[in-house]
Amino acid sequence: MRSVKPPCPRGAAIFLAAVTLWGCPKAPDPAPDVAQPDGAGADNGEAPTPTETSRPFPPPDGSTPIVDVRGSSLELNPDDNMLSAALWRDAVWEEKQTELLLAQLEPGDTFVDVGANLGYYTVLAAKKVGATGRVFAFEPDPESFALLKRNVARNGLDQVVLENKAAGATHGTLRLFLSTANRGDHRVYDPGGGRTSVEVEVVALDAYLAAAGGNVDFAKIDTRGAECAVLEGMKTTIATQPQLALSLAYYPRFVEAMGYTPSVCFGALADQGFKLEWIDDDAGTVASVETAALSPTQDGALLLRARGPS
Numbered sequence: 001m002r003s004v005k006p007p008c009p010r011g012a013a014i015f016l017a018a019v020t021l022w023g024c025p026k027a028p029d030p031a032p033d034v035a036q037p038d039g040a041g042a043d044n045g046e047a048p049t050p051t052e053t054s055r056p057f058p059p060p061d062g063s064t065p066i067v068d069v070r071g072s073s074l075e076l077n078p079d080d081n082m083l084s085a086a087l088w089r090d091a092v093w094e095e096k097q098t099e100l101l102l103a104q105l106e107p108g109d110t111f112v113d114v115g116a117n118l119g120y121y122t123v124l125a126a127k128k129v130g131a132t133g134r135v136f137a138f139e140p141d142p143e144s145f146a147l148l149k150r151n152v153a154r155n156g157l158d159q160v161v162l163e164n165k166a167a168g169a170t171h172g173t174l175r176l177f178l179s180t181a182n183r184g185d186h187r188v189y190d191p192g193g194g195r196t197s198v199e200v201e202v203v204a205l206d207a208y209l210a211a212a213g214g215n216v217d218f219a220k221i222d223t224r225g226a227e228c229a230v231l232e233g234m235k236t237t238i239a240t241q242p243q244l245a246l247s248l249a250y251y252p253r254f255v256e257a258m259g260y261t262p263s264v265c266f267g268a269l270a271d272q273g274f275k276l277e278w279i280d281d282d283a284g285t286v287a288s289v290e291t292a293a294l295s296p297t298q299d300g301a302l303l304l305r306a307r308g309p310s
Contacts, residue, residue: 057081057088067091072123072155077147080183083117093120096281097247097301101125101220104245104305108132109217112205114167114230117144117184119151121220126157134159136212140166140176140200141186161212167221168202169232176200187224189257204233215310220247222301225254228265238272243310246274248302252295266302267291274304 058078059065065076067087076084086093102124105111111125116137126135137152137160139145145164152160166176166188175197179185190197209216216237221230227248231238238244246269252262270276270291278289279301286303 055088057085069120070124070127072127074118074120074123074151075147075154077118077144077183079180080118082182083120083184087120094281094301096284096286097279097303098124100279100286100303101218101247102128104218105129105133106217110134110214111136112209112216112219113137114205114219114221115139115184115223116148119148122148122160123151123155123157125218125220126152126160127155129159131159134161134212134214136161136163136209138163138165138167138203140164140202141178141183142198144183163203165201165203166226167205167208167223167230167233168226169229170202170204171207172202173199174202184222185224187254188226191257205230206234206236209234209237215241216244217306218245218247222247222249224249225251225258227251228255228260228262229258231265231269238269241310242273242308243306245306246302246304248304250294250300250302252297252299262294262296263291266294269304273307277303277305279303 057065057076065078065084065088067074067076069087069091074087076088078084083093092098098121101121105125105128107128107130109129110133111129113122113125113135116122116139119137122135122137126133129135135157137148139148139162142164145162149162152162166174168174168188174188176199177187177190177195177197179187179195205219219234221227223230227250248266250262250266255262255265266276276289276291276294277286279286281301289302
């Protein structure tokens, strides 16, 4: 990975954070930032067509697509050509990230899923933490939330708290711009292409988690560029809970579109004692990485292990 410093954001971002600690200065009249479902896709919001398989997706007979993933049953979205199509084909998503995330969790832990989509990580984490653990799953898109709710119910996971809300820097509302092809590519800024948008509620995790009580052991945040806004909204949780581990999607171009500088946002975590590790799902590897070495163009994911006991 090249040792280059990401450039400062270009132009005026549509949505900027309310505070400056994690990235760029406050813009006039910002709208609250928000998390979105996990997934991947091209800049135009349309996902690449998955590799063809002998088992076509969606099922040509119109039946509801359901797949077994590590002993859990997941209903898929027949209109989603990214996460759902990949699970139908491979019965796994982000295999290395999945392995690392589950390895960090123990029975009784608390897991927060920001951008839960149809519930892949929510369900797997809930099974790992067990009946004595807790899972808080946030999904702002109404369609994906309905699917998430069904998947939690079909697996009998009473320890999961579901929130049809986004997480961001501050409490409020904003418009979520929806992708029709890749249900993990909804965004809180308009990337063009005439997307339909819906108004969603946003919560700051510090206030939400304080009301819920107890510590948080792991938070997975995959928000199509709004990761820094989510981190801003949980800065007290991060500062006061050394047992907290994080898994963060890394979309530098989308982060800049939100008005943040990736090196500043993620560098703030390193300044608080986190060691950043780069997850390469294609190679199946994880390796330490310095903030200055993060690419300004390459997408990926970061693991930040716990700094110490609670």
